[in-house]
Structures are given as C-alpha cells and as structure tokens.
Amino acid sequence: MSEQVKFIFSDDLLTYHFNPEHPFNQKRVLLTKELLDAVELIQAEDIIAPRKATEEELALFHSREYIDAVKRAGKDKLTKEQGMVFGLGTEDTPMFTDMHDASSYLVGGTLTAVDAVLSGEAIHALNLGGGLHHGFERQASGFCIYNDGAVAIKYIREKYNLKVLYVDTDAHHGDGVQWAFYDDPYVCTFSIHETGRYLFPGTGDVRERGIKAGHGYSFNLPIDAYTQDESFLQLYETAFKEIVDYFKPDVILTQNGADAHTFDPLTHLCTSMAVYEKIPLLAHELAHEYCSGKWIATGGGGYDIWRTVPRAWAQIWSVMKRGKVMNGDLPSSWLKKWEKESPVPLPTTWHDSKEAFPEIPRKLEIEEKNLKLLEAMLKYATLPKQNLQG
C-alpha cells in the first residue's frame, strides 16, 4: 500500500466564483495552498490537477435536464424563469459565466482524489475545492451547483463497489448527500451540524435515519446554537467511533466545512481551531483502523476565509502528510503577503487563544441538551448489525 498523499489543486478550482459580494469564495483554497507552501509542507509531486468531470459522471447523480440547464446558464442562455425551476439565478446560487465548467472541475477534483486513493496510488487525498453538499439531483441550492460528494459516492459504488462512510462536519446539514443515499445500505451518512431550527437548510434531525433498505444508515447530530469545543468534540468523537464500528466501511469520505468556528458569519456555533485540529486527526486514526487508511477529504462551507479556513484546511493536509497537526506561529511570509488584502487582522498562530471567545451564558444547558442528543443517536448505532457484503 502506497504511503503517498495527494493534494488536488490547479487554478481551475478557483473559477467557481459567483460574484465579489458572495460569501462563497474559493480564494480560501488558494490561501490554504499558499499557507502550506510557506511552511514547506507541500511539494510538487504531492499535487495532482483536478480533471473535469464528464457529463456521464455528473449524471450518476444529477438529472440530464439539470446539467443542460447549468450549461445554458453558463452561456447566458437560460432565462430567469427557466432558472428558478432548478434553483439557478437565486441570491444563493446566481448564474455566472461558464458555471458548468467551473462546477465540473470541483466534481472532477473529488473524482481525481477518489481515483488516487482507490487505485492504490495514494493512501489519502484532499480536494479542498469540493464538499458542495447541498446540491440536489435537479436543483442548485445553498451555494452548491453540482454535488461532488454525491457524484463521487455513486462513482465509488459503481466503479469500485465499496462501502462508503460519508462524514460531514460542516455547520450546515449535509442534506444533498443524505437524501441521495437515504435508501442505500452500502452508503452510511453522518452529519454533525447546527440545529436546523433556525439555520439553513432546516433538516438533519436525529430522527432522520434512512428509509427502506437504507434504514439505520443515516446519522445526524443537530447540535445547539452556541455549542463550544468540548461539547462538539465529545459528541463528534463518540459518535464517529460508534458509527465506524457499526458500519465497517471500506473507505471514508469526509466533508470538512469550516463554518462551525466562532468567527464564521453565517452560523451560530462557537468552536475554535481545536475542533479543526481534532477532526482530521480522528478521521486519520479511524481510516487506518477500519479502512487500511483509505480516506478522501473535501472542503465545504467556511465563510471566514481569512482567519479560519486556511488554518483549518491546512491542518487536514498536515495530518494526511505527517499524522499530526501544525503548532506555534504561522509563517511570516504568508502573513506578510496577505495581511494587506485581509479586511480583518490575521491570526499569528495555528491555535486560537482562549481570550478571543465569548462566554456563553447557557453553556451548561447546551452541553446537557447535546448529550441527550448523542444518547438518542447512539441508540441507532447499536442496533443488531446486518451482514452486508460490499
């Protein structure tokens, strides 16, 4: 088994760009890449350029009419009314030039990562351009056009016939991927996210467990707004370990949204960098324990693109590459290069200092409530295991 790890990157990943005011900004990927360059953690031989997903590959999950609409939207040949049916041209997913091509590269990047790992070329692979988990079969939503996670899992099922565990730590529920495999017992989805009571998309209740043959293979932890590190990690670690042992996957695909951080403008969770250090460490450990290391990671949400996302995502690569997280100061060359452009002061260390975080008056109440949630969810992970031969 190869010990190589692969980082999927080329400027094609940066072409997924709605407009300058839009919170979804792939500059995050560039900032992360440059941060890794600055600490010399990434070499030329680690990098693979993303390929462009073919229409046949997109059609593993998306409807042909939808793909056609996206293509036309990117060529300015889709009217506002025609777009609305497919969720195209909304504030969340506006149309932009060549959006089909840009979106196809994000999906292709995740497929490139999948092939790198499942062909045996690499043990882990990371596509920070992917993780667009809100895309539906025939509808764009929540900043997502094509759902690279869903396409990639369909692709793994079809081409490699393996059991896939999808783990989604974005602060928003991974609804697109969950619904795509809701009746599939060979794909287990696990999403930890802020409760949908207020936050988009609203789903992801602990009682959403899958249907038909897929019943028992969807897991959700909708944690309370203002949840902090200890409670997040307690729930996440316990649940992930139980689920991986229950499902026994052949490969793990993680979606690494970095929007549960206190600084994120779109959500109400209050975690620090500690969470983004533990998330890849745990995925790494469990992938080695259960899947002989086979781990593919994608990006996801993350709207504090200067302070939070580059550090969080660089740690995923650090763990893939060295099995441990980065410590101490951030490289001064990186800080110097970007501090002028950043609208907020950049952090100077990999970790967060405690002072930056608010006191949450309801802390104990939130922790108690989250714990009850974990108990409710775990009831489902300890059901009699079915004998499934992938």
Added chain:
Amino acid sequence: MLVESIMNTEVITLPPTATIEEALRLLKENKIRHIPIVDKANQVIGIVSDRDVRDAMPSSFLKDADRQELQNEIQTIMTYPVVTVHPLDFVEEIARIFYEKEFACVPVVQNDELVGMVTEKHMLHTFIQLTGTHVQSSQIEVKVPHRPGILPEVAQIIGDHNVNIVSILIYPYGDDPEYKVLVFRVQTMNPMPIIRGIREAGFKLLWPNNIMEPKV
C-alpha cells in the same frame, strides 16, 4: 385552506350490522383508529374508535373469557350523533373542533354523504406545511410594534434582497399586546444581508439575537 385539500378520501367504513370482530380486524389491518358507520345511502350514522372496540372486549387477563361479545353488532357500541364537517370548511375552523371537543378525527360530509375524513395527523401535517420547515430555509424572528403596515415593511426588506419567503407566522409577544413576533422562513443560506437590512431599519431581531453577540 379548505378541508377538501387535506382530507383523506379513501375512507374505510362499516355498515351498522357489522360485528365488533370485523371492526377489530379492520382497525388492526389498516392501522387506523376510527371507523365511520354508514347506512346504505352512505350517510354517517355513527363512529367507532379503537378504544370503543377495546372497551367492548373482555379483559385480556381473563383466560377463558367468553368471546361472544365480539359477535355483537357494531351499532351497539358506536357513538352517535357524529360531529361532521363540510369539504368547503376552513382547516382553521375545524382545528377548533379538534381542540375543544378533543376529537382525533372528523368525517367530512357533503349532500348527506360521507366524502372523506380528517385526522389529527392531517392537521399536524398541514401545520408543518404552514411553518415552512419542510423546505430548505433559514429562520428570522423580528419583534415589531402591533400596528398596520408593519408586515409589508419587514417583508419588503426580504424582497429587496431577492429572496423567497417560505412561510410567515405571527406570534403574540408574551402577554404584551403592543408587540408581535414575526417569524419568517426565507429560502437562503445567507440571511446576513437581510439581517443587516432589518437591523438598519431599526427593527429588533429576536433571532439571530444580539444579546450574546458571540460572532466577531
């Protein structure tokens, strides 16, 4: 919303001369809790619930109980007269019947004939639709003075940001008659520009709130 748009039109019924045993079987097989009893003209003359049927049965603790009761006609235990509604009644109105009479279902009758049933489950499903929680959306709660024209003012801000509203609910603000709480579910993952707009217009947001202000 009209009753005809939420009612179930495939109703399982029994004639008054059917046996209690038959009713028991129908309740079990179809996983239902009520059976309207109709005459030959499909007119509702009574209703039986699963509880009525259970009450008519011998206790399960009695091993050698006489099962003869099960052969009695259903009309001996049915409830009548029956409160019914019309397909053109408002759902809001019949909600009062459920609440005040503590019913779990009502038959829907038109021209003296049974045409449907509405159950508590239908009512709750309708309620979920009204709240908009079944559609991908974000929630915003605004405290507003209770005066004419306030709703369009707030809604205009959302409209100006080109975002669809999935649902609007207006709640009382505690016991204070001077204020109301407007709850919007809006179809966007990025409610920030709307929230900013609402704040700038001077409205008080209850969610996202600015009590803790943890976000930097």
